[in-house]
Amino acid sequence: MNKLRKGDQVIVLTGRDKGKRGAIAQRVDADHVIVEGVNVVKKHVKPNPLKGTTGGVIDKTMPIHQSNVAIYNAATGKADRVGIKIDGDKKTRVFKSSGAEIKA
Numbered sequence: 699m700n701k702l703r704k705g706d707q708v709i710v711l712t713g714r715d716k717g718k719r720g721a722i723a724q725r726v727d728a729d730h731v732i733v734e735g736v737n738v739v740k741k742h743v744k745p746n747p748l749k750g751t752t753g754g755v756i757d758k759t760m761p762i763h764q765s766n767v768a769i770y771n772a773a774t775g776k777a778d779r780v781g782i783k784i785d786g787d788k789k790t791r792v793f794k795s796s797g798a799e800i801k802a
Contacts (some may be wrong), residue, residue: 701780702731705802707770709777710736710762719770720726723759730761737762770794 702708702722710718710733720733739758745753768777771793779794791800 700725701782702764702767702769707772708733708766708767709770711735711777713762714767719787726761729764731767732759732761733767734759769793769800773798 704722705712705723706722707719708722710716710720715778716735718736722731723734724732727731739760739799740755740756741758742755743751743753745751745777769780771778772778773793773796780800781792781794783790783792783797783799792798793800
């Protein structure tokens with residue numbers, strides 16, 4: 699079970715965008731996620747008349763390693779860690795600090 703899922707609100711812990719908050723837009727692979735508004739780079743694009751695209755400089759959101767983000771706990775207003783609670787055959791994600799269930 700992945701501790702971070704698409705749609706979770708996260709805070710960036712390290713790097714150029716430290717302290718920024720955003721939602722996970724996509725999981726790229728097992729270790730990387732794309733967070734809205736975080737790790738945005740400028741990409742120079744050539745025009746392609748066959749596809750009908752114009753050239754120029756565009757903003758592109760790049761993946762960030764999941765170890766550099768932490769889930770946002772709205773109750774405390776801080777970053778928190780995620781734990782897994784097992785009840786019989788059902789697994790649920792909980793905040794480590796309070797034990798409250800994470801609403802997906």
